[in-house]
Amino acid sequence: MNLAMIAVTISNFAFGPAELTVRPGTEVVWTNRDEEPHTVVGPGPGMSFKSAGLDTGDSFAVTFDKPGLYRYFCSIHPQMTGTIRVE
Numbered sequence: 001m002n003l004a005m006i007a008v009t010i011s012n013f014a015f016g017p018a019e020l021t022v023r024p025g026t027e028v029v030w031t032n033r034d035e036e037p038h039t040v041v042g043p044g045p046g047m048s049f050k051s052a053g054l055d056t057g058d059s060f061a062v063t064f065d066k067p068g069l070y071r072y073f074c075s076i077h078p079q080m081t082g083t084i085r086v087e
Contacts (some may be wrong), residue, residue, distance in 0.1 A: 005029060008082070010038050010054070010074075015082040022064060022086055027031075029061040030054070039078065042072040 004026045009016045018022040020028065030040045040051040040060050046068060047062040051060035053076070064070065064086045074080040 007031065009033050010080075013051045013077055013080055015072075015080060018082045020082075020084045021085060024065050025063065025065060026086070026087055027061055027063045028084060029059055031059045032056055035075060039075045040072055042070050044068075044070050044072075 004023065005047050006022055006026055008030045010030055013034065015030070016073070022028065030051070032038050034080060035056055037052055037053040037055050040049070042049045046066060047070065049062045054060055055056060064084060067086045070084045070085070070086065072082050
Protein backbone atom coordinates (compact mmCIF):
# COMPACT_ATOMS: atom_id res chain seq x y z
CA MET A 1 0.00 0.00 0.00
CA ASN A 2 1.38 3.40 -0.97
CA LEU A 3 1.53 5.98 1.77
CA ALA A 4 1.72 8.88 -0.65
CA MET A 5 2.18 9.84 -4.26
CA ILE A 6 4.58 12.52 -5.43
CA ALA A 7 4.49 13.96 -8.96
CA VAL A 8 7.66 14.88 -10.85
CA THR A 9 7.23 16.84 -14.06
CA ILE A 10 9.63 16.48 -16.96
CA SER A 11 9.71 19.88 -18.65
CA ASN A 12 12.29 22.02 -20.44
CA PHE A 13 14.76 19.10 -20.35
CA ALA A 14 14.68 18.95 -16.53
CA PHE A 15 13.05 16.96 -13.74
CA GLY A 16 11.02 19.11 -11.39
CA PRO A 17 11.54 18.94 -8.54
CA ALA A 18 14.99 17.52 -9.17
CA GLU A 19 15.51 16.62 -5.50
CA LEU A 20 12.93 14.94 -3.29
CA THR A 21 12.86 13.58 0.24
CA VAL A 22 10.09 11.04 0.79
CA ARG A 23 9.00 8.42 3.31
CA PRO A 24 9.25 4.70 2.61
CA GLY A 25 6.24 3.49 0.64
CA THR A 26 5.95 6.66 -1.42
CA GLU A 27 5.12 6.31 -5.09
CA VAL A 28 6.91 8.79 -7.37
CA VAL A 29 5.25 9.42 -10.74
CA TRP A 30 7.18 11.13 -13.54
CA THR A 31 5.15 12.71 -16.36
CA ASN A 32 6.73 14.01 -19.56
CA ARG A 33 5.49 17.49 -20.50
CA ASP A 34 8.20 18.06 -23.14
CA GLU A 35 7.65 17.48 -26.84
CA GLU A 36 10.80 15.32 -26.89
CA PRO A 37 10.88 11.76 -25.50
CA HIS A 38 12.65 11.12 -22.19
CA THR A 39 13.43 8.17 -19.92
CA VAL A 40 13.80 7.71 -16.17
CA VAL A 41 16.72 5.44 -15.27
CA GLY A 42 17.85 4.65 -11.73
CA PRO A 43 20.90 2.38 -11.80
CA GLY A 44 21.44 2.44 -8.06
CA PRO A 45 22.56 -0.37 -5.78
CA GLY A 46 19.72 -2.13 -4.02
CA MET A 47 17.09 -0.84 -6.43
CA SER A 48 17.23 -0.14 -10.12
CA PHE A 49 14.47 1.02 -12.42
CA LYS A 50 14.13 2.04 -16.06
CA SER A 51 11.20 3.46 -17.97
CA ALA A 52 10.52 2.95 -21.62
CA GLY A 53 10.77 6.08 -23.74
CA LEU A 54 8.14 8.52 -22.44
CA ASP A 55 6.40 10.56 -25.12
CA THR A 56 4.49 13.76 -24.33
CA GLY A 57 1.91 13.04 -21.63
CA ASP A 58 3.28 9.59 -20.76
CA SER A 59 3.96 8.68 -17.13
CA PHE A 60 6.16 6.23 -15.24
CA ALA A 61 5.87 5.29 -11.55
CA VAL A 62 8.14 3.70 -8.95
CA THR A 63 7.36 2.97 -5.30
CA PHE A 64 10.32 3.57 -2.99
CA ASP A 65 10.08 1.17 -0.04
CA LYS A 66 13.63 1.14 1.35
CA PRO A 67 15.49 4.07 2.90
CA GLY A 68 18.42 5.30 0.85
CA LEU A 69 19.60 7.77 -1.75
CA TYR A 70 18.46 7.07 -5.30
CA ARG A 71 19.97 8.99 -8.19
CA TYR A 72 18.37 8.87 -11.62
CA PHE A 73 18.79 10.37 -15.09
CA CYS A 74 17.39 10.43 -18.63
CA SER A 75 19.31 7.98 -20.82
CA ILE A 76 18.50 10.06 -23.92
CA HIS A 77 19.65 13.33 -22.33
CA PRO A 78 22.15 12.34 -19.58
CA GLN A 79 22.52 15.93 -18.37
CA MET A 80 19.01 15.53 -16.91
CA THR A 81 19.44 14.19 -13.38
CA GLY A 82 17.48 13.87 -10.17
CA THR A 83 17.77 12.52 -6.64
CA ILE A 84 15.28 10.87 -4.31
CA ARG A 85 16.14 10.45 -0.64
CA VAL A 86 13.98 7.97 1.23
CA GLU A 87 14.05 8.36 5.01
